[in-house]
Amino acid sequence: MPNLRVHFLAEMVDPGDLAGGRSVVVDVLRATTTVVSALVAGARAVVPCLSVDEARRLASTFPPGQAVLGGERGGLPIEGFDLGNSPAEYTPRAVAGKTVVLTTTNGTKALLHCRAAQEIVLGAFVNLSALCGYLTQNAQAGATDVNLVCAGTEMHVTREDVLLAGAVAQRLAGAGWQLDDEAAIARDAWRAVSASATGAELKDRLASALRASRGGGNLIQIGMAGDIELAADVDRFAIVPRFDAKTMRIEALSQ
Numbered sequence: 001m002p003n004l005r006v007h008f009l010a011e012m013v014d015p016g017d018l019a020g021g022r023s024v025v026v027d028v029l030r031a032t033t034t035v036v037s038a039l040v041a042g043a044r045a046v047v048p049c050l051s052v053d054e055a056r057r058l059a060s061t062f063p064p065g066q067a068v069l070g071g072e073r074g075g076l077p078i079e080g081f082d083l084g085n086s087p088a089e090y091t092p093r094a095v096a097g098k099t100v101v102l103t104t105t106n107g108t109k110a111l112l113h114c115r116a117a118q119e120i121v122l123g124a125f126v127n128l129s130a131l132c133g134y135l136t137q138n139a140q141a142g143a144t145d146v147n148l149v150c151a152g153t154e155m156h157v158t159r160e161d162v163l164l165a166g167a168v169a170q171r172l173a174g175a176g177w178q179l180d181d182e183a184a185i186a187r188d189a190w191r192a193v194s195a196s197a198t199g200a201e202l203k204d205r206l207a208s209a210l211r212a213s214r215g216g217g218n219l220i221q222i223g224m225a226g227d228i229e230l231a232a233d234v235d236r237f238a239i240v241p242r243f244d245a246k247t248m249r250i251e252a253l254s255q
C-alpha cells in the first residue's frame, strides 16, 4: 500500500525530496480554495506567479480581455488587479473562458516550491472527496506515494491546512494507506474537530475551527470572514486541479 507523507510547511521540505513523486499542495485559506472555484467557474487555466510584477508582466502578454489578474498581499486585493483572492469573486462572469494569472502570499509560493514533483494536484475542503477519490484510484493503478504539502502562513504552520491534511489522511488510512507521523498527527487533529459529524454539522464544526485558525483570524481582521464559510463548504465541487510545471498552468483534471 502507498504511503502518505504530510509536510506541515512547504519550507520544511527540500524540493529535491519531492522530485519525481506525487504532491498535493494545500492552502485552504484561501489560494487552493480559490483555484478550485476559478476552474469550476470556467477559467481556462490558472497560472501561479511568485511576485506581483511577474503577474502583471505575464498578464500583459495576453490579448486584451483574455487574462484576469488575481491575488492578494496581506489578504487584500492588489492595486490594479481585476480580482482579489476571495473564492466568491471567481464567478463565471469574471473568469469563464479566460486565464487567471494569480499571485498570493503563501499558496502560489508553496505550489512553485513543489514544481520538481512529477505530478502536483491541489487540495481544499471544497474538493475533498474528489481529491481523495483521485488519489485512491491512482494508487490502485499502481501509482507511487504522495507528499501532501501545506502552504502555512509566512513560515508558520497553520491549523486550517493541517486539518485538511488530516481529513485526507483519515480517508486514505481507511483505504489502507500508511501514514507518516505528521499525517497521523493531522488525522488526530481532524478527528477532534470533525467528531464523526457529517453534512451541515460537519461544515459548522469545520467553519468554527477555521475561524479559530491563524488564517481565519487574519481574514476576520480584514473583514473577509465570509470566505471562511466558503472554504468550509466540504465537497461543494468535484474537480481536481493539476499544476503542470512545464506549461506553468493549473487546469482541472478530466475525470
Ligand code: MLT
Pocket: 027, 029, 030, 031, 032, 072, 074, 075, 076, 085, 104, 105, 106, 107, 108
Ligand atoms: C496565501 O496564499 O497566502 C493565502 O491564500 C492568503 C490569503 O488568501 O489571504
